Each structure stands twice: as structure tokens, then as C-alpha cells.
Amino acid sequence: MAPGTLSTFLKRGAIWGFIVLELIFFTVAGHLLAVGEKTFMDLDNLLLLFKQSAPIGIIAMGMTIVMVNGNIDLSVGATYALSAVVLLDAMTWPIFGGLGDWVIPVACLLALLTGLFLGAINGIIVWKTGVDAFIVTLGAMLGYRGLVFMYNGEQPTSHLNWTLVDFAEAQFLGLHTATWFLLLVTVAMWFLMNRTVHGRNAYAIGDNREAAVNAGIKVGPHMMINFMIIGFLAALSAVVFYAESGSVNPNDGSLYELWVITAVVLGGTKLAGGSGSIIGTFGGVLAIQLLRKGLSHIGADTSTVNLVIGLILIAVLLLDRQLNVKGKGELKT
Amino acid sequence: MAKLSQKDIGGFLARQGILVAFVLFMIGFTLANQRFLDPDNVMGVIRSSAILGVMALGVTFVVISGNLDLSVGSMMSFSTIVVLDLHDKLGPALAIPAMFAMTLCLGAFIGFLVGYLRLNSLIVTLGMLSAIHGLTLAWSGGKNMDIADKAGTWFSFFGQSRMMGIPVPILIFALLAASLGMLLAKTPFGRKVYAVGGNNTAATFSGIPRARVVFTCYLISAFCVATAGLLQASRSMGSQNTVGQGLELEVLAAVILGGASLMGGSGTIFKTVIGVLILGFIQNGLLLVGLQFYVQYVVTWIIIILAVWLDIAAKRGKLWSPIA
Numbered sequence: 001m002a003p004g005t006l007s008t009f010l011k012r013g014a015i016w017g018f019i020v021l022e023l024i025f026f027t028v029a030g031h032l033l034a035v036g037e038k039t040f041m042d043l044d045n046l047l048l049l050f051k052q053s054a055p056i057g058i059i060a061m062g063m064t065i066v067m068v069n070g071n072i073d074l075s076v077g078a079t080y081a082l083s084a085v086v087l088l089d090a091m092t093w094p095i096f097g098g099l100g101d102w103v104i105p106v107a108c109l110l111a112l113l114t115g116l117f118l119g120a121i122n123g124i125i126v127w128k129t130g131v132d133a134f135i136v137t138l139g140a141m142l143g144y145r146g147l148v149f150m151y152n153g154e155q156p157t158s159h160l161n162w163t164l165v166d167f168a169e170a171q172f173l174g175l176h177t178a179t180w181f182l183l184l185v186t187v188a189m190w191f192l193m194n195r196t197v198h199g200r201n202a203y204a205i206g207d208n209r210e211a212a213v214n215a216g217i218k219v220g221p222h223m224m225i226n227f228m229i230i231g232f233l234a235a236l237s238a239v240v241f242y243a244e245s246g247s248v249n250p251n252d253g254s255l256y257e258l259w260v261i262t263a264v265v266l267g268g269t270k271l272a273g274g275s276g277s278i279i280g281t282f283g284g285v286l287a288i289q290l291l292r293k294g295l296s297h298i299g300a301d302t303s304t305v306n307l308v309i310g311l312i313l314i315a316v317l318l319l320d321r322q323l324n325v326k327g328k329g330e331l332k333t
Numbered sequence: 334m335a336k337l338s339q340k341d342i343g344g345f346l347a348r349q350g351i352l353v354a355f356v357l358f359m360i361g362f363t364l365a366n367q368r369f370l371d372p373d374n375v376m377g378v379i380r381s382s383a384i385l386g387v388m389a390l391g392v393t394f395v396v397i398s399g400n401l402d403l404s405v406g407s408m409m410s411f412s413t414i415v416v417l418d419l420h421d422k423l424g425p426a427l428a429i430p431a432m433f434a435m436t437l438c439l440g441a442f443i444g445f446l447v448g449y450l451r452l453n454s455l456i457v458t459l460g461m462l463s464a465i466h467g468l469t470l471a472w473s474g475g476k477n478m479d480i481a482d483k484a485g486t487w488f489s490f491f492g493q494s495r496m497m498g499i500p501v502p503i504l505i506f507a508l509l510a511a512s513l514g515m516l517l518a519k520t521p522f523g524r525k526v527y528a529v530g531g532n533n534t535a536a537t538f539s540g541i542p543r544a545r546v547v548f549t550c551y552l553i554s555a556f557c558v559a560t561a562g563l564l565q566a567s568r569s570m571g572s573q574n575t576v577g578q579g580l581e582l583e584v585l586a587a588v589i590l591g592g593a594s595l596m597g598g599s600g601t602i603f604k605t606v607i608g609v610l611i612l613g614f615i616q617n618g619l620l621l622v623g624l625q626f627y628v629q630y631v632v633t634w635i636i637i638i639l640a641v642w643l644d645i646a647a648k649r650g651k652l653w654s655p656i657a
Contacts, residue, residue: 132596138582138589138637139635142583149627153625261459313456
């Protein structure tokens with residue numbers, strides 16, 4: 001065994017090991033503590049788990065490429081809410097009155113374009129002004145949220161279209177529509193990051209921006225595209241979720257950036273950029289959802305869920321530092 | 334020629350831009366509404382900015398030392414709930430120190446993780462945002478906290494009364510700003526904070542105890558948060574669990590507006606106070622002009638980005654970034 005193989009293996013597999021541990025723990029604890037149904041995981045529960053992972057999961061895929069690229073996006077929750085408002089409101093606009101059910105694809109398209117556009121704004125500001133992505137998207141988080149509130153005040157925006165609800169609740173080959181979208185996005189993003197020039201450049205830029213510039217990589221357009229991807233995915237997540245629920249509160253999605261970043265970091269992506277994987281993020285998303293479900297299964301309330309998730313995030317960071325090769329970044333921190 | 338003047342204007346705006354913007358805003362709002370500069374209105378704005386301001390003072394220390402603190406909003410909810418709950422159980426004289434001690438413990442925990450264990454402050458405080466929110470919910474059982482006997486306690490002193498005609502929250506904010514400003518600008522500790530944030534490696538080689546400095550910065554931040562929680566609790570005498578939710582971002586916005594770099598090593602207490610006042614007056618001015626409350630978020634967004642952009646544009650001598 002070559003030196004470092006074990007630690008590499010531990011790092012790669014850590015998230016899946018964690019998922020297995022969660023499964024065992026909640027199954028055992030469920031038998032001892034659960035108030036109602038004793039079984040933690042059966043097929044129905046598993047399918048539901050995937051479906052409920054979709055809103056966070058879809059955004060997390062975009063966050064992975066943005067973070068690998070060395071940036072961060074804190075405005076995803078607000079983008080999500082604004083796209084949802086556009087989606088639901090567009091279906092009631094009089095100019096689309098004659099379209100019948102054809103209003104659905106039009107409204108979805110408008111919502112997705114909204115996300116793409118908001119992402120592009122972030123991207124072009126980061127590219128052209130050189131302001132740190134953290135500050136740009138922190139500002140956008142306030143600004144986009146302000147737009148949501150300006151749109152409809154504190155009133156929820158509601159519109160139920162039953163054709164759309166049927167589509168969202170449908171199951172194809174046993175999986176819900178939302179799950180299909182999650183899987184589709186995962187595969188597409190995996191392909192983008194591992195099999196295309198854009199993906200390879202994203203890693204290169206995140207790893208060492210100077211070197212990437214010297215190698216002739218156009219850093220700016222790549223960053224901009226990544227921000228557009230995450231904006232688009234935030235909007236897609238909103239489309240998938242609100243197709244079914246049909247009502248959006250102006251505060252919806254307000255802690256999503258926290259959940260998404262937690263999932264991505266759990267999945268092993270580094271904040272500094274240059275390393276991370278879609279598969280890891282997928283594991284991170286499942287692990288978080290499993291934790292939320294498991295804790296509620298054994299009767300824990302919201303307070304415990306918040307506490308545990310926060311502490312696990314810190315623990316993962318600590319573990320990650322221990323597993324990393326000593327001495328490499330010791331003085332840099 | 335044209336290039337030179339652009340650079341000069343950029344440089345001037347970057348150095349004094351935040352004050353220039355402040356003055357322009359004040360003039361604009363005064364022209365739009367006579368009541369804007371009314372002493373009562375000005376006093377009201379500063380009073381309602383005091384809670385945000387007190388928190389921003391502590392975060393300034395953390396940011397200058399090169400770290401972030403996203404947990405202050407969540408921590409402020411915690412201290413508000415705790416002091417309100419203990420008020421009825423122990424009485425105000427014991428509740429206040431007990432709350433300060435608990436909040437300082439949270440700060441010490443974060444300081445230990447970021448300072449001594451060298452974990453990434455963004456992720457640690459993001460985790461603590463969630464964890465402390467959980468603690469708050471567990472403490473209150475998810476219910477709103479209220480002081481039972483609102484008339485028969487002196488607890489309202491901190492948030493509601495006046496001394497020499499000035500509201501007490503403003504006095505506390507001013508006192509804290511002055512003393513922390515002195516600490517940062519005039520003491521060896523203050524210089525160490527700048528050194529650690531400016532160049533960590535150099536600071537380490539110069540024998541500055543990085544871990545202890547960072548730890549102390551988080552303690553200072555927690556102390557400020559506890560003070561803010563006290564002001565909030567005393568002002569409203571009752572509170573929801575989510576009273577501080579989202580405040581961490583407004584606090585950070587104020588600190589960044591004041592010109593502190595998130596890379597660490599720059600910023601002052603005075604500029605942070607200006608940043609806080611700008612946010613407060615913009616909010617108030619937009620309302621007086623008759624715009625919706627939420628417009629301030631959009632305006633804040635634009636101002637933050639312009640402020641930081643002009644700042645770094647002046648440093649590199651070019652308006653547009655060199656990113657290819």
C-alpha cells in the first residue's frame with residue numbers, strides 16, 4: 001500500500017461511511033425511541049428521501065462548481081425565491097391568457113431565465129470589478145431578496161396549476177419527478193466537470209489562478225458561466241419545488257445557502273477551490289437529508305436538528321484537517 | 334491626461350468615498366424631505382441603529398484579524414432569549430451577568446476553533462449559526478419570551494430611558510465605540526490584531542501569538558453581541574426566537590461599507606460607525622421619501638458593491654479588474 005492511500009481512501013469514502021453510520025444509528029435508535037412507525041428506512045421512505053433532497057441537491061450541484069472554481073454564492077436562496085415568484089406569477093399574466101396549459105412551459109422558461117440572469121449579474125460583477133465573490137453575492141443576497149419583497153410585499157404569491165401539480169407528483173419508473181431532475185442535474189454536472197474543457201479549467205482556476213492565467217485560460221468567462229449555472233440551477237430547483245406547492249412566501253429559501261454550503265462542504269469540496277467532486281456533493285446532500293429525517297424519526301425537534309447539523313459541519317472540518325497531509329498548509333492558514 | 338484624472342478621482346473617492354456618499358445622501362434626503370434632519374428624527378435613527386452598531390463594533394475586530402463571524406445574528410437571538418427568560422427566574426441583577434457569561438462561552442468556543450485549531454472561520458461560524466439557533470430554540474421551547482411584570486422592573490433602563498436627554502442605547506453605543514476604538518488604535522493588542530490580519534506568516538515569525546489574538550477578537554465580538562442582546566431585550570421586553578436572524582449580513586454590510594477588507598488587516602472602528610450610520614440613514618431616508626421599506630435592501634446591495642469596487646479600483650489604479 002502506497003503511503004497516503006489509506007488517508008485518500010478515508011477522505012473519498014468518508015461521506016458514504018457517514019451515511020451508512022447514520023442508517024445504522026437511526027435504525028437501531030428508531031427501534032428504541034421512535035414514537036410511531038419503528039422502521040426507519042423502507043422503499044417508500046427511501047424514495048421520499050430522494051424527492052426531499054432535490055431542492056437543496058440541485059442547487060448544491062451548482063455550488064460545487066462555483067466553489068471548485070474558487071468562488072462562493074450566498075445569493076442562491078434569494079434567486080430561488082425570486083424565480084419561484086416569477087414562475088407562479090407569470091401563469092396569471094393576462095398576456096398569456098390565451099395559451100391554456102401552454103403557459104406552463106412559458107412560465108418555467110421565464111423562471112429559468114430569471115435565475116440565469118441573476119447569476120449572470122453576479123458573474124459579470126465578479127469578473128469586471130474584481131470584487132470578491134463573497135461580498136458580491138452577500139450584497140446580492142440582500143438585493144435579490146429586496147426585489148422579492150418589492151414584487152408582492154409580504155403577501156405570499158400563489159397559483160396552483162393542476163396540470164403542473166400532476167406533473168410534479170407523477171412517478172416515472174418508481175421515482176418522483178423531483179428525483180429525476182436531481183439525478184439528471186447530477187449526471188449533467190458530473191459530465192461537465194469531468195469530461196469537458198470548461199470543467200477542467202474550473203478546477204485549474206480554483207487551484208491556482210495565477211498559473212491558470214499564465215496557461216492562457218480565460219478566467220473571467222469561466223467564472224461568469226459558473227455563476228450562470230448556479231443561478232439557472234437555483235431557478236430549476238424553484239421550478240421543481242413550487243410546481244407542486246404552488247405558493248411562495250417572500251422569505252422562502254432564506255437559509256438555503258447555509259444548507260447548500262453545508263452539503264457541499266460535507267461532500268469534501270474545499271472552500272479555497274481546486275478540489276471537490278459532484279459525487280461527494282451528492283453524498284453530502286443525502287447525508288444531510290438523512291440526518292434531518294432520522295432525527296425527526298426518533299422524535300427530536302427542530303432545535304436538535306439545527307444543533308446537530310451545525311456541530312457536524314464543524315466536526316467534518318476538524319476531521320478533514322486531521323486527515324490532510326500535515327505540514328502542507330500549516331503556515332498558510 | 335484623461336487616464337490620470339480618472340485615477341485621481343478614483344483615488345480620492347476611494348479614500349473619502351464613503352464620507353462623500355454619506356454627505357450626498359444626507360443632502361439629497363434633506364432636499365426631498367424637510368423632516369430628515371430634524372433632531373428628533375436623527376436621534377431616532379441613531380437609536381435604532383445602536384443595536385446593529387454595537388454588533389458591528391465586535392465584528393470589526395474579527396474582520397480586521399482576517400476572519401469572519403456569521404454567527405452574531407443567531408448569537409444575539411440567544412442572548413436576548415436567555416436574558417428575558419432568566420429575568421423572571423433570577424431577577425435582572427443576576428440575569429444580566431449570567432447571560433453575558435453564557436454568550437462569552439459561545440464566543441470562546443468559536444475563538445478556540447478558529448484561533449487555536451485554525452479551522453476556517455466561514456464554515457465554523459456558519460455551523461455555529463445553525464447550532465446556536467438550535468440552542469435558542471431548545472432554551473425557549475420554540476415559544477416567544479416575555480417579561481411578566483413589565484412595569485415593576487428597572488430592566489427597561491438600557492433600551493428605553495434617557496440620560497441627559499440622550500437615549501441610553503446611543504450612550505452605550507458611543508461608550509463602547511470609544512473604548513473599542515481606543516483599544517484597536519492605541520494599544521499593543523490593537524496593533525497585533527492588524528498584524529495578524531495583514532500578514533499572518535509575518536506576524537507568526539515576529540512572535541505575535543496569533544491564536545490568542547484571534548481568540549480575544551471572538552471574545553470581544555461575543556461581548557458586543559451580548560450587549561446588543563441586552564439592548565434588544567430591554568427595548569422590547571419580549572422577543573421571538575428569530576429576533577437576530579439575518580442581522581449577521583447587515584452587520585457585515587456595515588463593516589464592509591466602512592471599508593474594512595475581508596482579507597483582513599484594514600478597517601477602523603470610526604469607519605465602521607460611519608458604515609452603520611449610512612445604513613441607518615439610508616433606510617430612514619428612503620422611508621421618508623415615501624419608498625417601500627424593502628427598497629433599502631436593493632440600495633444597500635448597490636452601495637456595498639460600489640464602495641468595495643471603488644476601494645480596490647483605487648488600490649490597483651485601474652477601474653476595471655485585470656481578470657482576463
